[in-house]
Amino acid sequence: xxxxxxxxxxxxxxxxxxxxxxxxxxxxxxxxxxxxxxxxxxxxxxxxxxxxxxxxxxxxxxxxxxxxxxxxxxxxxxxxxxxxxxxxxxxxxxxxxxxxxxxxxxxxxxxxxxxxxxxxxxxxxxxxxxxxxxxxxxxxxxxxxxxxxxxxxxxxxxxxxxxxxxxxxxxxxxxxxxxxxxxxxxxxxxxxxxxxxxxxxxxxxxxxxxxxxxxxxxxxxxxxxxxxxxxxxxxxxxxxxxxxxxxxxxxxxxxxxxxxxx
Numbered sequence: 710x711x712x713x714x715x716x717x718x719x720x721x722x723x724x725x726x727x728x729x730x731x732x733x734x735x736x737x738x739x740x741x742x743x744x745x746x747x748x749x750x751x752x753x754x755x756x757x758x759x760x761x762x763x764x765x766x767x768x769x770x771x772x773x774x775x776x777x778x779x780x781x782x783x784x785x786x787x788x789x790x791x792x793x794x795x796x797x798x799x800x801x802x803x804x805x806x807x808x809x810x811x812x813x814x815x816x817x818x819x820x821x822x823x824x825x826x827x828x829x830x831x832x833x834x835x836x837x838x839x840x841x842x843x844x845x846x847x848x849x850x851x852x853x854x855x856x857x858x859x860x861x862x863x864x865x866x867x868x869x870x871x872x873x874x875x876x877x878x879x880x881x882x883x884x885x886x887x888x889x890x891x892x893x894x895x896x897x898x899x900x901x902x903x904x905x906x907x908x909x910x911x912x913x914x915x916x917x918x919x920x921x922x923x924x925x926x927x928x929x930x931x932x933x934x935x936x937x938x939x940x941x942x943x944x945x946x947x948x949x950x951x952x953x954x955x956x957x958x959x960x961x962x963x964x965x966x967x968x969x970x971x
């Protein structure tokens with residue numbers, strides 16, 4: 710990988726969150742987690758196309774996004790113009806993925822840039838129903854937040870968003886040395902499978918956001934601005950008004966949303 714970058718006179722740009730995966734064993738394990746090539750794959754942050762090449766070799770049809778146009782010649786060399794891959798040099802955060810993905814069911818498989826990983830996954834779960842299977846590399850602490858439950862130190866609003874939209878597990882913990890350059894933190898591969906969204910999920914997330922926004926306060930205080938009668942509504946939902954947001958599970962937030970008329 711270093712030789713390839715040197716030949717193209719390229720260096721990773723840390724401001725873009727570029728930490729290129731250089732261990733082929735990790736790449737192959739990600740492809741295995743994607744599953745059979747029955748669905749097209751969306752890759753965000755193509756980078757040096759290491760994962761892209763493995764996905765294509767496994768028979769997948771690929772749509773990739775890469776914001777760094779300097780990488781175009783390198784990606785062209787690695788992928789060799791394979792017709793199963795379409796790489797778009799755009800900022801995916803400005804793309805309407807619903808319009809792009811259409812009515813097909815898609816898989817997201819990506820070594821996500823650190824700067825956008827959390828936002829991208831949570832927004833995709835909430836707003837892009839065409840994506841129903843995710844195999845994504847993120848910072849380890851982000852992965853732990855995604856799979857955490859009530860009472861866990863990592864539990865927070867991202868945990869609630871994920872739980873209300875998908876099942877999630879950490880499939881692989883990845884050390885820094887398999888990247889170029891090596892990041893200062895560990896990474897993990899998270900697998901998410903979309904589940905049916907319960908009625909009231911949006912209201913539940915609005916309530917949870919208010920609770921976690923003032924997480925040191927008791928819920929009867931932190932939800933005073935979003936519930937008409939916090940004490941009574943919390944009690945009606947079976948939630949202790951003295952509890953704090955990190956003690957309330959996703960299903961309890963849903964119950965509270967129902968009580969609140971959401």
